[in-house]
Amino acid sequence: MPLLAGALLAAACGRNDEPQLTALQVDQPEGWADELALNVPVDLNPDPNILEIELEAKVADIEFREGLTTPAWTYGGTVPGPFIRAKVGDTIIVNFSNSLPEATSIHWHGIRVPNEMDGVPGVTQDPVATGGGFRYEFVARDAGTFWYHPHINSAAQVGWGMYGPIVIEDPTDPEEFGDELVLMLSDIGLAEGSGEFLPVDTGGAFGDLFGREGTVLLVNGKVRPTLKVRAGKQQRWRIINAARARYYTIGLPGHMLVRLGGDNGLAARSEEVPNLVVVPGERADIVFTPSNEPGETAMLRWVPTERGFGTVFNRPRENMMAIETVDEAPVIPAPIPTELREIEAIDIADAVEHTLDMTIDLNNNDVVMGINGIPYWNFEPVQARIGETHVWSLTNTTIFSHPFHLHGYFFQVLDDSRVPEWKDTIDVPVDSTVRIAIPFEDRPGAWMYHCHILDHAEAGMMGQLYVLP
């Protein structure tokens, strides 16, 4: 195991009696990521290949705005919830309890779990009622950056703070990527000058249509935190978009970012990108090389992303995180490997074809979204059999872009201009068709697919896939 991965695992798997607030530090400035620290859960299981934790959903007062508290909905009392880190092949056991005033569940976004662990109430499990619990158990088969969130009343529950990061480490990863940081990007909808939430139906039908972006930007639950960097000293950022509707365009003027991969681990090759877009539900795994002079501070800004009607017009950029270059001699950046992983193209010669058209119907003041014109409550399942490969054409003629997410299976995007990689979430821009290839290799069951603008999913843009044995 490379030294770095070993050190990270040792830091994350400490079996102390108390949860520890910690950032992963190997070779960065003192306290570099203190303001971005995540809550690390206590591993209750002595087996080094089993991570077993307790996780309680509860309302907790959190100070997002200085001097004001917000009754956030949380996992374990923090936003984001505890950082789950394990290695490929580990068993993860989560003894979940619900102390919220309403039912909830946990969906393990991007992880190839058995169907009964997928956390979809009414489909794969009963809702976890107030005072109830559920034991989630699955094997982490794949390396990558994942996350967890509820799959019931999800626009509200996610919007109020319910999400947490997951990193599954592959001990055979190349180690030249620098010290590692999880950046969970989200926002929270607070009334002006207040710690109180905006009403859940803010904006009415237009809120459904546009998707409700929060009013306060958060990075690891913090408003404009500061990250300390040393000039030239690389950091690997695992970015997760946990916002209910907001797209993020990540860019730092004067800095080049190198994308290593995203949803389901490394891509086939690394690529330099001037900036990158991370849509709701999606992840990006990048290397950031600080190139400012010692003593300078740069701002990582939220930049409006064109995702349809009115999403860019007149909207200002907003500061998201300060990047402070400490007053130390620069170091020479390490070369980043180009070839990262062998990813075979999916054989689509005998693929079953489906078209999934994302649709919006406006009737007076009522917004109904759907797939092929059918809202979720009337869904007609797509059927597949184990062993089949499907090609789905995701089409979008609506006035908004839709980040499409498939549960349970990875897919590849059929687009020769893209570096090959495995994904579970893909943007389908306005007036476009995105073709994805999905091998159904195992795990029959009923799986969801939906728009990850959670207001759209709840307005009906969701369907079910039946994978038959």
Ligand SMILES: [Cu+2]
């Ligand atoms: Cu959508």
